[in-house]
Amino acid sequence: MNARERSKIETRRRLMEAGIALFASRGISDTRSTALAEAAGVAVGTLYLHFKDKEGLARAILMEGLEALLAELGTVACDAALDVGEAVRRQTDIMIRFAQERPGLCRTLFDPEAVRWQISTEIMDRVVAIQERRFFDQAAAGLLDAAVSPRVAARAVVGMLLFSLNWWIIHPDEADAETLAATLNRLRLSGVYAR
Amino acid sequence: MNARERSKIETRRRLMEAGIALFASRGISDTRSTALAEAAGVAVGTLYLHFKDKEGLARAILMEGLEALLAELGTVACDAALDVGEAVRRQTDIMIRFAQERPGLCRTLFDPEAVRWQISTEIMDRVVAIQERRFFDQAAAGLLDAAVSPRVAARAVVGMLLFSLNWWIIHPDEADAETLAATLNRLRLSGVYAR
Amino acid sequence: MNARERSKIETRRRLMEAGIALFASRGISDTRSTALAEAAGVAVGTLYLHFKDKEGLARAILMEGLEALLAELGTVACDAALDVGEAVRRQTDIMIRFAQERPGLCRTLFDPEAVRWQISTEIMDRVVAIQERRFFDQAAAGLLDAAVSPRVAARAVVGMLLFSLNWWIIHPDEADAETLAATLNRLRLSGVYAR
Amino acid sequence: MNARERSKIETRRRLMEAGIALFASRGISDTRSTALAEAAGVAVGTLYLHFKDKEGLARAILMEGLEALLAELGTVACDAALDVGEAVRRQTDIMIRFAQERPGLCRTLFDPEAVRWQISTEIMDRVVAIQERRFFDQAAAGLLDAAVSPRVAARAVVGMLLFSLNWWIIHPDEADAETLAATLNRLRLSGVYAR
DNA sequence: GATGAATGAGGATTCATTCAT
DNA sequence: GATGAATGAATCCTCATTCAT
Numbered sequence: 001m002n003a004r005e006r007s008k009i010e011t012r013r014r015l016m017e018a019g020i021a022l023f024a025s026r027g028i029s030d031t032r033s034t035a036l037a038e039a040a041g042v043a044v045g046t047l048y049l050h051f052k053d054k055e056g057l058a059r060a061i062l063m064e065g066l067e068a069l070l071a072e073l074g075t076v077a078c079d080a081a082l083d084v085g086e087a088v089r090r091q092t093d094i095m096i097r098f099a100q101e102r103p104g105l106c107r108t109l110f111d112p113e114a115v116r117w118q119i120s121t122e123i124m125d126r127v128v129a130i131q132e133r134r135f136f137d138q139a140a141a142g143l144l145d146a147a148v149s150p151r152v153a154a155r156a157v158v159g160m161l162l163f164s165l166n167w168w169i170i171h172p173d174e175a176d177a178e179t180l181a182a183t184l185n186r187l188r189l190s191g192v193y194a195r
Numbered sequence: 196m197n198a199r200e201r202s203k204i205e206t207r208r209r210l211m212e213a214g215i216a217l218f219a220s221r222g223i224s225d226t227r228s229t230a231l232a233e234a235a236g237v238a239v240g241t242l243y244l245h246f247k248d249k250e251g252l253a254r255a256i257l258m259e260g261l262e263a264l265l266a267e268l269g270t271v272a273c274d275a276a277l278d279v280g281e282a283v284r285r286q287t288d289i290m291i292r293f294a295q296e297r298p299g300l301c302r303t304l305f306d307p308e309a310v311r312w313q314i315s316t317e318i319m320d321r322v323v324a325i326q327e328r329r330f331f332d333q334a335a336a337g338l339l340d341a342a343v344s345p346r347v348a349a350r351a352v353v354g355m356l357l358f359s360l361n362w363w364i365i366h367p368d369e370a371d372a373e374t375l376a377a378t379l380n381r382l383r384l385s386g387v388y389a390r
Numbered sequence: 391m392n393a394r395e396r397s398k399i400e401t402r403r404r405l406m407e408a409g410i411a412l413f414a415s416r417g418i419s420d421t422r423s424t425a426l427a428e429a430a431g432v433a434v435g436t437l438y439l440h441f442k443d444k445e446g447l448a449r450a451i452l453m454e455g456l457e458a459l460l461a462e463l464g465t466v467a468c469d470a471a472l473d474v475g476e477a478v479r480r481q482t483d484i485m486i487r488f489a490q491e492r493p494g495l496c497r498t499l500f501d502p503e504a505v506r507w508q509i510s511t512e513i514m515d516r517v518v519a520i521q522e523r524r525f526f527d528q529a530a531a532g533l534l535d536a537a538v539s540p541r542v543a544a545r546a547v548v549g550m551l552l553f554s555l556n557w558w559i560i561h562p563d564e565a566d567a568e569t570l571a572a573t574l575n576r577l578r579l580s581g582v583y584a585r
Numbered sequence: 586m587n588a589r590e591r592s593k594i595e596t597r598r599r600l601m602e603a604g605i606a607l608f609a610s611r612g613i614s615d616t617r618s619t620a621l622a623e624a625a626g627v628a629v630g631t632l633y634l635h636f637k638d639k640e641g642l643a644r645a646i647l648m649e650g651l652e653a654l655l656a657e658l659g660t661v662a663c664d665a666a667l668d669v670g671e672a673v674r675r676q677t678d679i680m681i682r683f684a685q686e687r688p689g690l691c692r693t694l695f696d697p698e699a700v701r702w703q704i705s706t707e708i709m710d711r712v713v714a715i716q717e718r719r720f721f722d723q724a725a726a727g728l729l730d731a732a733v734s735p736r737v738a739a740r741a742v743v744g745m746l747l748f749s750l751n752w753w754i755i756h757p758d759e760a761d762a763e764t765l766a767a768t769l770n771r772l773r774l775s776g777v778y779a780r
Numbered sequence: 781g782a783t784g785a786a787t788g789a790g791g792a793t794t795c796a797t798t799c800a801t
Numbered sequence: 802g803a804t805g806a807a808t809g810a811a812t813c814c815t816c817a818t819t820c821a822t
Binding site for chain 3: 731734744747753759760764771772775
């Protein structure tokens with residue numbers, strides 16, 4: 001049944017879109033499974049046909065979002081020709097663009113609430129691990145300041161990015177994209193103080 | 196009756212300590228009101244005699260913790276003689292010491308879960324506002340880099356600190372206090388890269 | 391699914407019957423939601439699937455009962471050919487028969503406790519309003535004594551009927567239906583005293 | 586200790602006044618014992634020093650009110666010289682005056698909610714019993730219509746009076762005292778219809 | 781595959797009453 | 802006699818999940 005398969009995929013897609021929208025506006029735990037089904041235009045039972053449980057839907061959304069984000073970020077890592085400053089700038093640009101294009105997804109992806117859902121511990125750890133690996137490589141290449149711990153720095157940089165972006169998605173009018181990028185880059189590259 | 200009043204204060208204190216311990220280990224929403232009462236050695240009703248509801252206890256704990264932290268941080272702000280680098284280093288030291296001395300409190304205070312509890316929006320906003328004011332003053336004094344937005348930078352720095360400290364409290368063995376301090380300071384003062 | 395719909399309606403019916411029986415014997419506030427569910431042979435949650443809350447069930451029962459009673463009483467109002475005495479007698483007969491046929495429902499419907507449930511303010515007001523309208527019409531037709539206020543008389547007559555019937559349902563052996571009817575009619579039509 | 590005794594009586598009086606006011610405005614079950622104590626300016630424990638429990642306070646208030654009302658009504662019964670019409674008129678006047686002078690007390694005394702409190706079953710029964718005895722006497726004297734059951738008529742008359750007065754206390758502007766009295770008297774003495 | 785009525789364990793909160801001071 | 806902090810049984814309602822249709 002090709003039509004049936006298409007319909008199944010379509011149903012799953014609608015559930016995920018409903019999840020992205022509702023999780024973004026109410027948070028995961030405050031989103032009722034009936035509300036998800038209603039928003040997706042299906043019966044509650046259908047949710048459990050496509051996902052193990054509500055957290056399964058959240059996990060699918062977040063993982064898919066994470067993969068998409070990491071795929072984009074991966075393009076930077078591959079380009080060995082870039083110097084450190086350029087790589088940082090590219091990374092920031094990618095994250096800001098991602099936030100602009102998929103704000104609903106990002107609100108859930110960067111949402112600190114998700115910490116309690118064990119999913120995002122995985123997500124955080126993956127994101128941090130990537131940053132950590134990069135810092136380790138840079139340290140090996142002598143690019144990193146000697147006093148800096150790659151592990152700590154990775155946490156700090158990720159925290160800085162997620163916290164700032166999460167705020168910016170909710171309050172997009174508080175800063176324009178260029179200022180946001182410039183500030184985050186400057187902070188990472190040479191601190192905020194004039195020299 | 197003075198004895199009665201003392202006993203009431205003592206009961207409240209025990210409830211708050213039970214809250215600090217349980218909220219730290221299970222999070223606010225996963226801590227049952229009965230567990231709080233049991234841990235404090237009182238009946239459930241007593242919790243509601245001292246606080247409006249479970250969130251009221253959380254709010255009291257967080258607010259008291261916040262005040263304590265801000266009071267310590269305030270000593271830095273007052274010392275106008277400090278140069279920027281010294282002020283940053285002092286601030287970091289204070290936060291790390293606070294985290295070491297009151298790890299349970301900090302786990303709840305810096306815990307992103309609290310975001311969903313509306314309490315910590317207040318807390319975050321207060322912390323960010325303080326950092327923001329400091330940056331504005333420094334900008335006025337020409338200390339800040341021109342490209343940097345005080346508002347964005349305040350969010351970024353607070354996110355960096357809270358995210359890192361929250362991680363460090365949970366995994367204290369991943370880094371020693373000096374490395375943590377050195378990395379956070381270096382990042383804020385001149386970025387992580389060698390120059 | 392038609393079978394499913396039928397089952398849903400059947401479940402609702404059983405909840406309402408459980409409500410009629412339990413509310414009649416214990417009153418609304420002394421009837422536990424679990425008792426209602428148990429009596430209806432369903433889980434507690436099912437009660438809240440069909441009604442907003444316990445009061446919602448009570449409201450549904452009372453409103454349905456009221457509609458049934460008013461429908462029967464309406465037949466009298468329509469028969470314009472009846473003289474005053476005959477109309478009163480018919481009305482009394484209808485109410486007594488209704489009380490005999492659905493004693494459980496009437497215990498709740500006429501139960502003064504319901505006053506506190508805000509529901510029966512509506513019920514009382516509707517019943518009184520009907521009687522009031524009738525009295526106003528009769529006053530306009532010169533049938534009413536000049537000293538009589540239709541508004542007050544309506545309250546008095548309704549109070550007389552409800553209070554008497556509520557008592558009679560609980561103590562059916564204290565008077566037979568004919569005596570009850572005769573006394574209530576005589577009181578309304580020409581007072582209780584011989585002339 | 587004469588001063589102590591006086592103080593005790595005074596405390597009891599304040600509790601009863603608090604009860605009259607709060608029971609009238611919120612009903613018995615919706616009045617918290619702490620609210621009673623607060624309104625009386627004493628501690629909760631004091632309530633239980635003067636009354637067995639909350640219902641005990643309600644009982645005391647209602648019984649005292651009932652005795653006062655019956656005492657006034659008793660003056661009519663004693664005056665054997667009165668003819669039936671005059672006795673009815675006097676009784677109505679007394680009840681209306683009582684309602685005007687002590688509206689708070691009457692709201693609780695005539696409040697149908699009290700039915701569920703077992704207290705008012707006693708009260709109702711006493712009031713009805715008095716009316717019943719009067720009707721039996723009148724029946725023996727040949728004053729009552731032959732078709733009328735004294736027992737039923739007593740219920741009907743009491744229901745009529747209580748229901749009407751309870752309404753009038755809450756909505757005093759819907760009718761003036763004279764119209765109220767005239768209507769109630771006319772209904773009892775010769776029905777509401779013109780002849 | 782889709783449905784949606786039914787489930788029931790679970791948890792927050794209330795409030796009349798007590799009793800040590 | 803008065804106090805008021807402490808009690809804890811009692812009850813309402815929620816909502817993720819299931820499974821017969």
